[in-house]
Amino acid sequence: MVTEPQAVVHVHEVMIIGAGPSGLALAARLSEHMPAANFTDDEHQRFHWINRHRNQPSVKHSKTGAETRRESPAVSSPHAKIDLLVLDATDKHWMARWDGLFKMFDISHLRSPMFFHVDPAERDGLLSYAHMNDREKELNELRGCVGKELSKHQRKKRERSGNQPRTEPTIDERDRNDYFVPSTPLFSSHCNCIIDRYNIRDDIVSHENVEDIRYGILKEYSDTEKVFTVKTDSKIHHAKIVVLAVGGNPAQIPCKLSAEEMEGATHAMHLKEMPSPHIRRKLADKIRTNILVVGGGLTSAQLADLAIRRGVSKVWLIMRSNLKIKHFDIGLEWVGKFRNHQHSRFWLEEKEEERWKMYDTARKGGSITPAYNKVLERHVVSGRLSMLQKTTIKSKQWDPTSKTWSVSLCGDEQELPPIDHIYFATGVHNDFECLPFLQSMISDFPIKACGGFPCITQNMAWREDVPLFVAGRFAALQLGPGAPNLIGARIGAERIAWSIQDKLGSEEGGNSTGSHRDKFNYATGRCNSFDALADLDE
Ligand SMILES: Cc1cc2nc3c(=O)[nH]c(=O)nc-3n(C[C@H](O)[C@H](O)[C@H](O)COP(=O)(O)OP(=O)(O)OC[C@H]3O[C@@H](n4cnc5c(N)ncnc54)[C@H](O)[C@@H]3O)c2cc1C
The missing domain is CATH 3.50.50.60 (FAD/NAD(P)-binding domain)
Incomplete structure (x- = not known):
């Protein structure tokens, strides 16, 4: 045996x-x-x-013709x-x-x-x-996404007249319900x-x-x-x-910092409180506070806004390129009506390098939403926010006594007052x-x-x-x-x-029972799904 x-x-x-x-x-x-x-x-x-x-088949009473439904055992x-x-x-x-x-x-x-x-x-x-x-x-409706669709005819007309078809595709009325957040x-x-x-x-x-x-x-x-x-x-x-x-990958601050310096710097993905305890103490003592946020994506805008709402006196938001405003972090061409076209191009491409290029082009760099752009503009007008594009940190030095950074920048504005905290909203790198x-x-x-x-x-x-x-x-x-x-x-x-x-x-393998096999075929979209429905009915 x-x-x-x-x-x-x-x-x-x-x-x-x-x-x-x-x-x-x-x-x-x-x-x-x-x-x-x-x-x-x-x-x-x-x-x-x-x-x-x-599990609750109806039973018809032969004499009275009345129907009763049988109780079913609980379905697992x-x-x-x-x-x-x-x-x-x-x-x-x-x-x-x-x-x-x-x-x-x-x-x-x-x-x-x-x-x-x-x-x-x-x-x-x-x-x-x-x-x-x-x-x-x-x-919340995403304004400006829907209703600017060009018909095929309009697209062709534009092409014939030498006008470039609009590069950013839009979404037609039928899909309006989708474009809410x-x-x-x-x-x-x-x-x-x-x-x-x-x-x-x-x-x-x-x-x-x-x-x-x-x-x-x-x-x-x-x-x-x-x-x-x-x-x-x-x-x-x-x-x-x-x-x-x-x-x-786990988020990392893009420059090496000592343990002492880490007291004055945080990566957005590791944020535990906003603002830091040191800044909160200064705010309680009604002392002016300044922070620097690095990054051009939505997270940096959210951090800048949050800091201002929580009482920080002034925020500098710097980004190495121009501010990009997009509804989503991928272009509408990957989301809207013509996304199938983009996806089929992606899936038909056999070379991984080419696929990676498409991925990189579609996502490259951070962007913020039109709604957050308005929020930031309001803060700029109120004087609580300075937004510096095409700007990077040239040098920075941490003073452990005053617990502030001296920061100089590469860009239009070069010197900043003492900075209490630097927040890095610089995304994560990809390296499996x-x-x-x-x-x-x-x-x-x-x-x-x-x-x-x-x-x-x-x-x-x-x-x-x-x-x-x-x-x-x-x-x-x-x-x-x-x-x-x-x-x-x-x-x-x-x-x-x-x-x-x-x-x-x-x-x-072949041991699966009819009903199990049917469910498997169902779930994986094999054979004719109506066969399985017919069997369930038996
Ligand atoms: C602030 C913010 C807002 C966002 N808003 C949107 C949005 O509105 N819409 C959208 O589509 N996308 C949004 N994103 C992108 C978002 O990150 C993804 O949509 C989503 O989180 C991806 O899910 P995921 O499960 O792949 O990864 P994650 O959400 O990162 O989940 C990964 C999980 O794996 C766990 N893990 C990691 N390593 C290990 C390990 N070694 N052992 C055990 N567990 C581990 C982590 O604890 C985590 O719970 C946002 C991202 C951020 C940061």
Whole structure:
């Protein structure tokens, strides 16, 4: 008699590293049997109706003709089907880092439009959530986006007349509903609704910092099947499939500072309080305070505004190029009506270097929104803000006694009064090869890098033979310029879920039951989706 080897270690089916939007989008997508990307609205409605009623068939009384509905046993949650563990370095619940940053910067509304969200079930999930809960008042219209569309005829006419077609594409009336931004609390409620809908509350998220990932044979588990061993700051876990949803590299101040100097400088992504305790003491004593904010992106504008609102006397905001004003951090051509055109160009491009160039061109440099530009203009008029473009720091010296910097600048205005604090809102660089927890994978399963991003496969995997999937920013060479945003989280989740379901499905092989196979076909968009609907009806 052949005895099965006894598994003495627990090997999760899927482990997601990172409980931010990308991790959440994937966990939700793995639990959604009718993903929006694969099904029409009609199919969706029918599937959900069947699912709700499948266990409560009506029974018609033969004599009276009266119908009664049989009570059904509770339907188990779909997520119970995948053994999933989520690890996050920030906290033990979803979206902790996102929530922390939005609270820290006191951001009232998201920057992204309504179809940027993490709901796998519905492309308009966030918009319908707002309407269903009577929260339309929490949507702010993005003025100047909609209604300037050129028809094909107008475009051709412009071209013929020698006029360049307008470079920035716009959005037509039909899509007006998309071009609102949700309030921070509304977006947060929608995320919580998704977490509850798929029953993926916090018990599957563990607060651990991943330090090392290895892939190989684990004797206690199998002599033939490779699995991942993930070491964190407190435990060791194993999984068949691992997904990296870690955002980007940790933020770094772009110049070396001593421990003493760090008292007067902070990177925006490490901000714990605004303003610093030293400035707060000065404000309490009614002493004048000055700060310098470095960076040309939305975060620098938000910091400058926040500092002024919290009482700092004067803010200098410097940026090395000209101020760019854009609704989103990628151009409208990647968001609006013609985004499919851009995406198909991106996806058809085989060379990673070319894709990286497209990514870089679409995102290059920071930009601020028209709404924040107005806020900054008001501060400039009031004299509380000086905005210096094409300006960099020439030299700076920290005086530990007065706890102020002497700063001189390269640009029009060269000398500043003593500065109490410098805030660097200089973004994060992309270099996955620097991430300490990837060093083992890089040496055991090397892959090509381009522009600091891993050249992952079309299936979003590290390599064909390594089921380490990559979501979010580091998947930029597959997802395009939207990779670091919410739209990248949702599209990435869709593509990774296909690959995961493929892998887990092929492990089950021919053993899968009819109903399981149908659901698998459903979820991965295979065969004829109506066949599966017919079977559910039986
Ligand atoms: C202030 C601010 C506002 C933004 N507003 C918008 C917006 O309105 N719309 C939009 O589309 N985008 C916005 N963005 C971009 C935003 O960062 C992304 O949309 C989103 O956060 C990307 O999600 P993510 O899950 O890929 O990465 P993250 O949100 O960065 O999440 C990564 C998670 O991985 C965890 N992690 C990292 N390393 C490890 C490790 N070693 N071990 C365990 N866990 C780890 C982190 O703790 C974190 O929770 C904003 C960004 C900032 C900074």
